Amino acid sequence: xxxxxxxxxxxxxxxxxxxxxxxxxxxxxxxxxxxxxxxxxxxxxxxxxxxxxxxxxxxxxxxxxxxxxxxxxxxxxxxxxxxxxxxxxxxxxxxxxxxxxxxxxxxxxxxxxxxxxxxxxxxxxxxxxxxxxxxxxxxxxxxxxxxxxxxxxxxxxxxxxxxxxxxxxxx
Numbered sequence: 001x002x003x004x005x006x007x008x009x010x011x012x013x014x015x016x017x018x019x020x021x022x023x024x025x026x027x028x029x030x031x032x033x034x035x036x037x038x039x040x041x042x043x044x045x046x047x048x049x050x051x052x053x054x055x056x057x058x059x060x061x062x063x064x065x066x067x068x069x070x071x072x073x074x075x076x077x078x079x080x081x082x083x084x085x086x087x088x089x090x091x092x093x094x095x096x097x098x099x100x101x102x103x104x105x106x107x108x109x110x111x112x113x114x115x116x117x118x119x120x121x122x123x124x125x126x127x128x129x130x131x132x133x134x135x136x137x138x139x140x141x142x143x144x145x146x147x148x149x150x151x152x153x154x155x156x157x158x159x160x161x162x163x164x165x166x167x168x169x170x171x
Contacts, residue, residue, distance in 0.1 A: 001058065001087065003094050006048035011037050014048065014075075017060045021077035024114035028138035032075075040064060040074070045102075048075070049094050051087045058082035061091040063098060066108065066135060071099040073109040074136075092125055099151045107151055110134040110144035122147050 006014060015034045023029040041048045041062050048062035059078035066072045073095045078087045099107050109127070111118055119129075127147040134146045 001051055001053035001085075001090065003049045003051050003090060006041050006050055006060070006062070008038070008042060010050060011041070013057050014041070014050065014060045014062075017050075017057055017079060018075060018077045020079050022080060023077075024112070026141075027112045027114040028141045029075075029112060029115075031138075037062075037075070047098070049091055051078075051082075051091055053082070053087075058085075059087040059091050061095055063095045065102075065104070069105040070108050071095065071102065071104040071106075072136070073107050076109075088121065089125065092122075096149070096151050105150060106148050108132070108146065108148045110137065110146050112144055113142040116145065119145065119147075125149070 011034050015032070015037055018029065018032060018037075040046060043064060046062070046064040048060060050057050051059040057079070059082060060075060061073060061077075062075040064072050064074065073092065076088060076091060078091075096107055107127075109122070111122070127149045130146050130148050132146050132148070134144050137144055
């Protein structure tokens with residue numbers, strides 16, 4: 001399996017994976033349109049990934065910045081035949097990597113009241129329930145369960161000063 005960034009041509013495929021995931025029809029998720037995805041995934045600072053294996057798309061995930069310290073993970077879905085193969089975990093980890101590299105302090109996500117059976121999955125990945133409101137909640141749906149996970153910035157050598165050479169290091 002490989003993960004690759006979403007591009008504009010991937011919007012129909014991303015949408016198809018979401019719809020194939022089998023979300024409860026009462027969820028606002030089922031009313032998501034390709035135009036909604038385009039606005040969400042292609043906005044400045046936003047993006048997403050597709051998980052591809054054996055020539056087919058197995059899963060998808062999106063993300064968007066919510067302020068300076070929070071990257072919100074959204075639209076995580078796997079096709080039914082790819083469940084329990086690590087696809088979802090790999091997609092979540094990739095968003096966490098984006099958060100670290102972008103200097104975000106945490107990843108936030110919301111779980112629909114109609115999809116609470118996924119809470120143990122996020123718990124195993126280190127997410128905890130918070131009482132924070134979800135800024136992107138659909139007004140016609142019950143309030144989601146909001147989860148967060150702190151992420152630490154990865155060490156980078158970029159922009160780190162290089163110590164001067166000592167005399168013994170000179171050629």
